[in-house]
Amino acid sequence: MKAKVLKLIKIPFIRNVAIMASGTALAQAITMALSPLITRIYGPEAFGILGVFVAITGIVAPLAALTYPIAIVLPKREDHAKGLMRLSLYISILIASFVAIILSVFNENIVNLFNIESVAPYLYLIPVVILCAGFLQVVEQWLIRKKQFRISANASIIQAVLLQGGKVVAGLFFPVASILIIFTAFGEGIKALFMALFTSKFEVNKIRASSNCEKINLNMIAKKYVDFPKYRAPEVLFNAISQSLPVLMLASFFGPSSVGFYTIGRSVLSMPTILIGKSVGDVFYPRISDAEKSGEDLLQLIKKATLMLGIIGILPFGIIILFGPVLFSFIFGPHWLVAGEYARWIALWSFFGFINIPSVRALPVLGAQSFHLKFTILMLLTRIIVLAIGYYAFSSDQIAVALFGISGAVLNVFLILSTLKISKIYLTANTDQ
Template identity: 35%
Template sequence: MVKLIFKNKFMRNLSLLMSGTVVAQLLTVGVTPILTRLYSPEAFGALAIFSSIAGVLIILSTCRYEMAIVLPKEDRVAINILGLCFSICVITCMVYYLLIILFEENIVSVFGITEIEDVLWILPLSALAMGLYNTLNYWSTRNKQFKRVSISRVTQAGGVTATQIGLGVGKVHSLGLFIGTVTGQMLGSLVLALQVWKSDGSRIKRNLNVSSWFKLLFEYKDFPLYSSTQAMINAASISIPPLLLGIFYNATTVGYYALGIKLIQLPIALIGDAFNQVFLQKFSDHANKNDNLYKELKKATLLLALIAFLPAVGIILFSPRIFEFFLGTGWGSAGVFSSLLIVWLYFSFINRPAVVAIQVLRKQKYFLYYEIFLFITRFIVLFISAQHLNAFESIGLYSIVGGIFNLSLILIVLKTTKNYKKNY
């Protein structure tokens, strides 16, 4: 069965995305030993907090309307969703800047984020860059233009690593990590935008109809109502560890956790995101044709489970020693966090087809309920355990909870697609 999957067009499209993904991944992982010698664990901890906040702002920047771009049968409708997303993103990020200007001191004091006080002004830039990038990404997915996405990912990774190293050598302290991250995001967005405009610019201009945007706001209201809320809760759920580790332990522990999860989440996220894009386009086609969705979902989930199994076992057994050797003396603790987190991240990786199916089948409301329950459970488990256990034991419990929830989601969605009949 897996052999047949690799022969089809789905896997050819995935390989296009993966070519850029692999290069981007190698760039990021390859420079990490340099970065760990230029920046302290505390600096990586501060970046983790920054990224947690930026993740929520990025979701809000487009209200997740970009996910609807792949759904309409007519390109004209998709083009106007694209335009709607751009306008929402620009307006939202202007509001972010206004709030920071007016309430900077209040934001810092209320949320206790003194570590990133000097870089709050960068947050709207990050949200703008990634909001536009995600929108263009879904447009490219709809048009099966995976090569352009691959190129943009390499550009983004190159921009991040080059800037972070350059500023680190220049002794800019932790600021280099923040500026490097946003610089890469902006470059990736610019490169993708130029490619889209060159290929599709005339078609986009010809079909844009601003008067239709108000109708589209309501037609696809499930995305801001459920998908964006779900995504924000998910981002908050993932942000629990760095925030609580900082409260109950110290910034160094946050730094070890942040780098530990980054180095194993990076390939998972890059490979998973590439898979998501191709599978989203394919699954949407099958849904429109009323094909056997259960069969496609089962194949895709099994494929990811097989791909990730041996790497997951390797991380559990060897990551502390690899981290110590690769990153330098003292970074073995980051490897311990990696080995503990792999339970959650393995099932998070293989549940990607199920999450795509939820979006295509317009079951976002139920996914929102799932995320709320997961967030509450994770928070309670980590909050209580952090008061009685050490950081490693607390993160181990957090990981087990995440693994159980992700496996449950896969089984529920498989059952749903098995009985699904298109009725709209």
């Protein structure tokens, strides 16, 4: 048995996933250990306000650099990857500046238009979130390209200690939503800062050297990877709206407490994805990119990774589906019982979202970003419809969340099957060449 374990660890993919997962596991352990205390300090309404803020920033933050950072892993030439880094940072600064100007002029109009008075004082933090997100995306993708997974893992641990510990300490004196929002706004920036600090001096100098040696034409780089802002950026936008939709619609239909229940339920159910799914995805992306360059069977890679995540995810998500209300009321307190009911249905959607990670990471490599955009638009429209049905037809927040969870599960299964079909066609086309 020991020999088999040692043999598995020697496989680069397994070793890299283990490195990422171990750091993320410790970070999530810190988060989980402090979550019961944090939920008791702040309460559902504070989490509801936080949920609205996260829903808004969750739409704009992924677009901080128009998804150009995702392309950093792909180029064969190192100077092209560095050019993408510079391009991404410039775009992030421009977008953050533009948003800051818009907010300074139209803040009140935006608040009234979207009926978000509860977060009006915090909208000026959005440019900060955009800058932090852009910085994180660039550093994260560079480290993925260089396979420096240990740095990402260590940064995740420090981020968890500072953010969750800070929420507890500050909450003892000021148990208000603004504390949660401020820590959240700077969270990605803190992680990116420590990633950059932990990157070796040699690597930092190599990155800086890109501006001193042969100048890379950023216009050429932007055009070469134009598929990312053309297809991936709209997909990311629609997906972010789709993820934030329940929060915004529940806030409008049922009030902030309902958003608080959803937010804590979604936070708990995202832990397996953050712990294992993201680790697998971050390692799988450069792995499948390298496999495509060397002519390996991408279909089998996607199948194996999906099956592995299915085996891992069935237990944690299954437990929430069966015992959600009991667990939530016991861990977080009796006033979070409804969050457990929400979590049952969120778990159904989250499980299939968890196992579709290899498919999502494979689509850029397969040249299927156009399909991904169309799929995300379909998912967004479906979610709008089912949440509206839950409110207008049943006047029930729990039915709305249940319909949301079921539709998410069905659509994620469709995405996985479609990706497998696309990878089969891709394999056949490359074999015939």
